[in-house]
Amino acid sequence: MNYLQKIRVLLQEKTCEDKLFTLKGKLQEAGIELTAECIGPQKEGQAGQRAEVPEPKDVSGTLWITDSGAAAGKLSSLGLPVLAYFHEENGGEDFSGLKYAMEEPQEMDVQYFERVYRRLVGLPWEILTTERCLIRETTPEDVDAFYEIYSHPSITKYTEGLYPQVEQEKQYVREYAQKVYAFYDFGVWTVTERETGDVIGRAGFSYRAGFAQPELGFVIGVPWQRKGIAFEVCQAVLRYGKERLGFQKVNAMVCPENNASRRLCSRLGFREMETVELDGQRYLRLEKTYL
Numbered sequence: 001m002n003y004l005q006k007i008r009v010l011l012q013e014k015t016c017e018d019k020l021f022t023l024k025g026k027l028q029e030a031g032i033e034l035t036a037e038c039i040g041p042q043k044e045g046q047a048g049q050r051a052e053v054p055e056p057k058d059v060s061g062t063l064w065i066t067d068s069g070a071a072a073g074k075l076s077s078l079g080l081p082v083l084a085y086f087h088e089e090n091g092g093e094d095f096s097g098l099k100y101a102m103e104e105p106q107e108m109d110v111q112y113f114e115r116v117y118r119r120l121v122g123l124p125w126e127i128l129t130t131e132r133c134l135i136r137e138t139t140p141e142d143v144d145a146f147y148e149i150y151s152h153p154s155i156t157k158y159t160e161g162l163y164p165q166v167e168q169e170k171q172y173v174r175e176y177a178q179k180v181y182a183f184y185d186f187g188v189w190t191v192t193e194r195e196t197g198d199v200i201g202r203a204g205f206s207y208r209a210g211f212a213q214p215e216l217g218f219v220i221g222v223p224w225q226r227k228g229i230a231f232e233v234c235q236a237v238l239r240y241g242k243e244r245l246g247f248q249k250v251n252a253m254v255c256p257e258n259n260a261s262r263r264l265c266s267r268l269g270f271r272e273m274e275t276v277e278l279d280g281q282r283y284l285r286l287e288k289t290y291l
Helices: 016-027 069-079 112-119 140-150 166-184 229-243 259-267
Strands: 006-011 033-039 061-064 082-085 127-130 134-136 186-191 199-206 215-220 248-254 273-279 283-291
Touching: 006 127, 016 033, 016 112, 016 186, 061 069, 061 112, 069 082, 082 127, 127 229, 134 229, 140 166, 186 229, 199 229, 215 229, 229 259, 248 259, 259 273, 259 283
Parallel strands: 006 033, 006 061, 061 082, 215 248
Antiparallel strands: 127 134, 134 186, 186 199, 199 215, 248 283, 273 283
16 A cells, blocks of 8 residues: 655756656555655855745645755655655755655665655555565554453463563554664564555564574464464465565574474574573574575
C-alpha cells in the first residue's frame, strides 16, 4: 500500500527539470503524481534568506523535493517531509537538518520515495510479503497483540518476555523505531496475516554485543504454529538479508532443549557451531552462510 500520493519538486535551476522525466513516468505507473516548478535562484548577496516557496496546500500524502537549501529550511519549519536534491549547480547549498537526499532522479526507484515519506511522517515500512504474511516495521499499536502472544507459557519458555507495563513496551517500540529502524534500516519486525491483518508474531535481524554477524530472531503465536508459517517467514527474511541488506552470514541463538527451533533452523540452512553462555543462559550458536 502506498501512502505517498504526490511529489512536489521546487527547483532553482529549471534545466534540472528535464532529469525528472524518467522518474515522473515511474511514479505515474505507481499512481503517484509528480509536479515540478521553478522558484528561481536566490539573488546574489541574499544567502541565508528564505526562498519564495509557494504556499503549501493539500499536503496530505505529499513529499517535497528541492535543490534549494532555503526552500528546504522553510518547508521543514512547517513540519513538512522534505528530501534534498543534489546536482552540479547547487554544491554550496545548506541542507543541514535533512535526513534524506537524491542525486540522479532517473536512477531512483519508487520504493525509495515511499520509504522516505513514511520515515519522515512516522509510518512503518512494509518490508516484504510472503504467500500468507506481511512483514512490516513494528508500531505501538502492535503491542496489545504482543501481550496476547507472549501470554502463552510456551512462548516465554525460550524467549525473553515483554516489559511488565504496556506503556513501557510501547515506549520501547517508539524508541526502537528512532534508534534502530532509522539507523540500520532493519531490525525485528512485526509479522501480520495478510488475509486478516492480525498480528501473529515477530521476525527479523538484530546485532548482539560481542558478535560480528547479525542474528535472526522470530516468534510466531501459538494459534499460528504447526502450519509452516515460521519457515515461510524466516526463509523470506533470510532472503531479504542476503539480497537487500548484503549479509554474508547470519547467527541464530537457540536454547539446547528447544528442539522445534533447532529443527526449523536446520531446515533454513543453519549449522550448529558452538555453545555459548549469555546472561547466565546456555545457547547453541547456529550459523548460516550465504552461498
